[in-house]
Amino acid sequence: MTSKVKSEVKILKGQDAENKVLDYVKRINRPYGAVDISANLKGAVPKPATQKILLALAEKGKITQKTYSKSTFFVANQSDCDVLPENKVKVLAEETDALLESNKTLTAEIKTASAELARIKSTPTDSELVAQIEEVESKVTKLRAHLEPLRAGTPLFSTSELDALDSEWVQWRAEWVRRRKVFYNFWALVSDPLSQPDAVELAEDLGIEYDTPEHLQVERGPLCVVALAQAQASSSKRR
Structure with missing residues (x-):
């Protein structure tokens, strides 16, 4: 078993204990209860003795006793506290201002x-x-490799590949034109009985988006004109 370490704090009694408690209350100058004061004195004055001393000091008028709810606090008499002279207060204020400025x-x-x-x-x-840098240099090398065929004049796509792309473009654009026509016919049936404001409101509720001026410009451009001509030629051949 380990032996208990004896406390090195000297237990004060009598006048020494009273002086210790009174000195602490005046020095700290803030409200404390007996338990806190005894603890802050590191047990030099036991809790029961601290309570008795504080009550006695309050009766003698050396400290002030305040009771809040069920708790009792003791604080030094403010009238007994030393008051700094005005010149000292001014010096401290100047030091405070200097410290605040330094802090800023x-x-x-x-x-x-x-x-x-x-x-x-x-x-x-x-x-x-x-x-x-290595990553960028690697990207530059790859991009230059992609540019080499163009610099050499090598076509990127063969004639057959271009023909296949054109054919697919004509096919799907014709499908888009057909579906747009179906929509316009259907929308005419739906919107004819409605007034113009109601038709506009219904279109907004359904999220219908019409072709913008940019779309119409593309439709009138060479890309769509050529596709239209090819589609018409293909249709004539089928007939």
Whole structure:
């Protein structure tokens, strides 16, 4: 079994205990209960003795006793506290103002240093820069490889591939034109009984989007005109 370590705090009694408690209350100059004062004195004055001493000091008028609800607090008499002379208060006020101004300066310096630190942290390291440069050089090499056929005049698509693309474009555009015609016919049946405002409101509720001027311009462009001619030629052949 481990032996208990004896406390090195000397237990005060009598006048020594009273002087200790009174000195502490005056020095701290804030409300405390007996339990807190005894604890803050590290047990030099036991709790029961502290309570008795505080009550006795309050009866003698050396300290003030205040009761809040079921708790009792003791505080030094404010009339007995030393009052600083006006010149000393002025000096302390000037020192406070100087410290506040210095604090503002330091705060600004910290803000600037923090911003600089954030900038430095966001800057790539040497190893990261090397990796980024290698990545960019690799992309450049690949892009140059893609450009070589163009520089040499080599067609990117064969004639058969272009014909297949044109055929597919004509096919699906003709399908789009057909479906648009079906929509317009159906919409005419639905909207004819309605007034113009009601028809517009219904179209908005259904999320219908009409061709924009840009769409119409594309329709009148060479791409769609050629597709239309090819579709008509294909239709004539089938007949």
